[in-house]
Amino acid sequence: MEIVWSDFSESCPILKECLDSSDLAKETEDTLEYIYEVLWIEIGSFVRSKLAPTFWSCFKHNQTLAKFEKDGGSAEALQQQYKLFTNFVNAVKSLDAYYQFVRTSLEKLDGICQRADHGKSLAKLNELLRSALLSQLPTHFNNVVYSFYSVSFRVFFNLHQSTSMGQDNEDLDESGMPCKGCNQELEKCQCQSLLQTINEVNQKLVDLELLDRLAGQSMTFLVQQRIKEHIKNTCHGIFDRSHLKNLLTWLEDVVICWLMQVFHSKVSADPDAMHTDDGSKSTDVIQSLKVKLTFYVYENYALSVIDQFFSIIIDFPDSIPAIEDLKICMEKINLRRQIINTLKSSLEARILHPGVNTMDILTGYVAAIKAIRYLDSSGVILETVTAPIKEYLRKRSDTVRCVVTSLTETESGPTDLSEELAKGDAVKDGTKGNVNDELSNWENWQPDPFGLDNTVQTRTVKTSRSADIISMVVDIYGSKELFMSEYRNLLADRLLTQLEFNPEKEIRNLELLKLRFGESLLHNCEVMLKDIADSKRINSHIHSDTKYVENKQFDISSLIISAQFWPSFNKESVELPEEIANEFQKYTKSYEEYKGNRTLNWRTVTGKVAISIELGDRVLDMTVAPTQAVIIYHFQNKNEWSLDDLSTLVKIPPSVLRRRMAFWQSHGIIIESQPGIYKLIEDELPKSQLEKLPINEIITEDEDNESAMASASDQREEELQVFWSYIVGMLTNLDSLPIERIHQMLKLFASNGLGVEFTQDDLKDFLQRKVRDHKLIYSGGVYQLAK
Numbered sequence: 175m176e177i178v179w180s181d182f183s184e185s186c187p188i189l190k191e192c193l194d195s196s197d198l199a200k201e202t203e204d205t206l207e208y209i210y211e212v213l214w215i216e217i218g219s220f221v222r223s224k225l226a227p228t229f230w231s232c233f234k235h236n237q238t239l240a241k242f243e244k245d246g247g248s249a250e251a252l253q254q255q256y257k258l259f260t261n262f263v264n265a266v267k268s269l270d271a272y273y274q275f276v277r278t279s280l281e282k283l284d285g286i287c288q289r290a291d292h293g294k295s296l297a298k299l300n301e302l303l304r305s306a307l308l309s310q311l312p313t314h315f316n317n318v319v320y321s322f323y324s325v326s327f328r329v330f331f332n333l334h335q336s337t338s339m340g341q342d343n344e345d346l347d348e349s350g351m352p353c354k355g356c357n358q359e360l361e362k363c364q365c366q367s368l369l370q371t372i373n374e375v376n377q378k379l380v381d382l383e384l385l386d387r388l389a390g391q392s393m394t395f396l397v398q399q400r401i402k403e404h405i406k407n408t409c410h411g412i413f414d415r416s417h418l419k420n421l422l423t424w425l426e427d428v429v430i431c432w433l434m435q436v437f438h439s440k441v442s443a444d445p446d447a448m449h450t451d452d453g454s455k456s457t458d459v460i461q462s463l464k465v466k467l468t469f470y471v472y473e474n475y476a477l478s479v480i481d482q483f484f485s486i487i488i489d490f491p492d493s494i495p496a497i498e499d500l501k502i503c504m505e506k507i508n509l510r511r512q513i514i515n516t517l518k519s520s521l522e523a524r525i526l527h528p529g530v531n532t533m534d535i536l537t538g539y540v541a542a543i544k545a546i547r548y549l550d551s552s553g554v555i556l557e558t559v560t561a562p563i564k565e566y567l568r569k570r571s572d573t574v575r576c577v578v579t580s581l582t583e584t585e586s587g588p589t590d591l592s593e594e595l596a597k598g599d600a601v602k603d604g605t606k607g608n609v610n611d612e613l614s615n616w617e618n619w620q621p622d623p624f625g626l627d628n629t630v631q632t633r634t635v636k637t638s639r640s641a642d643i644i645s646m647v648v649d650i651y652g653s654k655e656l657f658m659s660e661y662r663n664l665l666a667d668r669l670l671t672q673l674e675f676n677p678e679k680e681i682r683n684l685e686l687l688k689l690r691f692g693e694s695l696l697h698n699c700e701v702m703l704k705d706i707a708d709s710k711r712i713n714s715h716i717h718s719d720t721k722y723v724e725n726k727q728f729d730i731s732s733l734i735i736s737a738q739f740w741p742s743f744n745k746e747s748v749e750l751p752e753e754i755a756n757e758f759q760k761y762t763k764s765y766e767e768y769k770g771n772r773t774l775n776w777r778t779v780t781g782k783v784a785i786s787i788e789l790g791d792r793v794l795d796m797t798v799a800p801t802q803a804v805i806i807y808h809f810q811n812k813n814e815w816s817l818d819d820l821s822t823l824v825k826i827p828p829s830v831l832r833r834r835m836a837f838w839q840s841h842g843i844i845i846e847s848q849p850g851i852y853k854l855i856e857d858e859l860p861k862s863q864l865e866k867l868p869i870n871e872i873i874t875e876d877e878d879n880e881s882a883m884a885s886a887s888d889q890r891e892e893e894l895q896v897f898w899s900y901i902v903g904m905l906t907n908l909d910s911l912p913i914e915r916i917h918q919m920l921k922l923f924a925s926n927g928l929g930v931e932f933t934q935d936d937l938k939d940f941l942q943r944k945v946r947d948h949k950l951i952y953s954g955g956v957y958q959l960a961k
Contacts (some may be wrong), residue, residue: 211526217276218302225272226306231266233315258321262566263375263620265318270378273303300383308387317376329365329394330432376436385437386459388491393436397429403476413486413493418502421471430464469506477502480513483545484520487538490545496550510555517546532576536647539563540590543643564650574660575896577875582661582683594643595686609768644690654803657693661687664742665699669706670733670780677703701739709734715768722764727753730761733781734774748801748823751808789843790856801826801834809854817850894940901941902959905950910958913938 280295366867379385402426409417439461479486479500484492503509524530525538539560567573580591648657665680680703687697713731717724750758762774771857783803787794798806805823808815817835819826835852838844849852897920904911904919911919917934941957950957 178954211887214298217299218274218306219279221302222306222310225269225276225303227263227309227780228272229307230310230312230315232261232268233312233318235845236659255321256649258318259325262318262322266375266378269382273382293393304384304387307384316395318390319389320396322375323389323393324398324785325368326436327400327432329368329372330435331428333365333369334428334431361737378776380437389436389507391563394435397433397467400424400429401467401471405471406477409475409478411482411483413484413489413496415805416495416499418472418475421475422468424466425471429467430460433463472503472506473509475509476500476509477512479503480509480516483517484524487541487545490541493545495678497545501549504549513549513555514558517542517555518562520558521559526562533571533580534569535563535567535570536573536576536580536591539567540643540647543646544590560646567650572648574657575664577650578657578661578664581687582664591647592642595690596682611899654691658687658691658765659741662699662702665702666741669702675801677706691707696770698739701736703737705739706733712765712768716761716764719764719768722760725760727757728755732761732774734765737775741779743777746801746830747777747825748779748804749823750778750804754804754807787843789854793843794843798837802837805831805834806838806843813854814847815852817852820852848948894936897940898944905959912956913941916941916957 231823277296277299278300309437376385379388405417405421408420418725476499482496487497490497491599521538521542525535542560543556546559550556580589581595582592624654648654649679651657668680684696684699684703687699709732712734717729758778760778762776766773779799779801781800782797782802784795784797785803785806786807787796801824805820808820808823817828817831821831824831826834835844835846843855844852845855900920901916904916913934917937920937940954941950946950948960951960
């Protein structure tokens with residue numbers, strides 16, 4: 175107090191003399207008024223030149239608040255924080271000491287000057303003090319204020335946690351950890367004394383009406399940071415339970431209670447003992463802050479969930495509680511745009527690149543459909559987010575096969591698509607079905623979501639609400655016919671390569687697909703399965719034919735197919751040795767006798783052959799493809815063959831034959847003794863020598879995995895070949911035509927009767943192949959016949 179008096183006497187000599195003088199009261203009223211105004215000038219000068227600079231001298235710091243908070247977790251930073259905490263306490267106490275002295279002096283002055291309304295003088299002093307302090311704000315003063323309230327929150331939270339959880343310091347002391355509030359040893363914990371000091375400081379700021387102006391920004395930043403930390407520490411990566419209720423409870427019990435302690439005066443050392451005045455201004459401030467912070471919790475928790483939504487998609491349906499929380503948050507705050515932008519970037523970074531195989535992308539796409547549709551039934555978010563996935567899948571050549579495989583193959587366990595197919599729900603065709611659904615369900619109609627582009631809503635909402643998962647996957651290409659054609663190819667491969675055929679499984683798949691896509695698209699597949707059953711019956715009959723059994727050299731079991739219902743086969747063929755061809759003729763003759771006016775055309779490269787190879791002292795029993803069997807058959811008559819001679823004999827191109835020979839090279843039965851010369855090895859080669867054979871550059875293909883069917887592009891070209899005569903006729907009569915006119919005329923005159931659907935892009939690919947074959951000329955945007 176002596177220091178305060180000394181500073182006051184030095185800065186306000188006139189006021190000091192007036193207070194000490196007993197003759198001032200004898201002056202006239204005008205003189206007193208003049209003296210009073212002069213003394214107020216001295217008081218203002220003292221506040222601005224001495225009191226405010228002294229207060230702000232404790233706030234020297236050279237870091238921004240954001241950087242200060244970022245570096246606040248280390249031990250050194252904590253020590254710095256407690257140091258700044260002490261600086262703030264000392265600054266406020268010093269300010270209060272000066273203020274109380276000036277206030278007392280002002281009371282004496284009012285008494286001497288015979289002023290009855292001391293309240294106006296006190297209000298004027300408070301306004302002078304606030305304006306002087308706020309006009310001299312240092313650059314980084316918030317760091318000191320933030321440190322004070324950071325320690326305050328830490329102490330309060332530690333005491334609150336100890337009270338609510340019933341923790342004992344003796345139990346905590348065994349862990350050797352310092353107190354989380356005051357950062358001291360537990361036996362020397364100072365949280366209670368710190369809390370008392372904090373309350374006193376807050377009370378002084380409330381009395382000076384400086385709390386909100388001085389500490390509002392720092393407290394807001396602090397509370398927001400603590401909310402973010404709490405959300406991260408308690409909710410991150412945990413999707414199987416709801417967190418929203420617990421977050422709001424924590425906000426009420428911890429953050430709001432701490433704010434009540436800060437804003438309400440005369441608070442005891444007990445953090446749970448709040449003395450509130452319902453009619454006070456601070457209560458209204460707390461209620462306003464509570465509303466704002468509640469929305470802040472909703473927003474930041476929702477953003478945290480959105481940032482992790484890719485993991486939520488993968489964990490669906492276990493992550494449903496997290497999605498439910500997000501739905502509640504979306505009712506409070508419009509976050510659709512953030513969800514769309516975050517999910518699109520996350521999906522593109524995680525799965526839309528060459529390092530991810532198509533089946534995994536498809537699995538992610540189906541999971542995204544389930545999770546996003548659960549979040550937003552309108553379909554806008556779903557359609558917008560998954561559009562890049564569909565676009566990317568269209569560019570992959572194996573997408574259709576992966577979809578069909580996922581629908582029908584369940585050896586490794588059921589897939590999402592196979593489970594959807596097993597539900598057996600029939601889907602009606604597109605737009606009409608959607609309109610009828612909306613009209614029949616008008617009582618549950620929901621308006622289109624807001625906050626997004628109208629173009630997105632118009633394009634997606636009507637088509638996405640009623641579409642199921644399989645329909646959305648098929649919609650990647652927009653054609654059910656394409657998927658059914660791929661299923662026919664896949665079924666054909668399966669029937670031709672699997673020796674152990676399970677008809678019940680395929681019949682079940684076929685019936686489920688018929689429910690989904692209709693019977694007309696799957697009629698060919700029904701015939702294919704019927705061919706399998708008929709072939710078993712025909713084989714059984716022929717093998718019971720006594721005449722055939724007596725003349726046969728080895729058993730033949732055939733698969734007899736109706737060619738017009740099966741997909742096209744590839745062009746590969748092989749010339750059978752005469753002895754083997756004769757056996758096939760015997761089987762054909764027996765079949766003709768059984769079926770009357772029907773015969774068989776053999777596809778000699780498809781099937782399995784059980785052979786026994788005798789080489790010296792060893793006998794090898796193997797099951798190989800017919801081409802491999804024919805190759806090794808010719809080595810029993812001649813131990814050494816040149817590639818060209820053998821190619822001429824079996825009528826296989828040399829490049830293909832070289833790959834087929836690699837199979838026998840890998841088994842150590844044939845070696846390439848010279849370039850293009852292959853020799854049979856009687857003796858078994860040592861493993862070390864077998865590994866050194868020069869076949870590293872030859873791709874040894876597994877015959878079991880090779881498809882007997884023609885490729886999709888070859889099949890498409892064969893389908894479009896029926897239009898070639900029409901195209902030749904058009905160009906003969908009209909000389910030259912652009913592709914748009916050719917496509918239009920074919921759709922008008924030719925395609926209806928032939929039942930072949932094709933796009934302009936399909937036609938363009940077909941015509942370009944004819945250009946490469948020199949049958950057409952393309953110039954100036956038009957096609958014409960080659961002369």
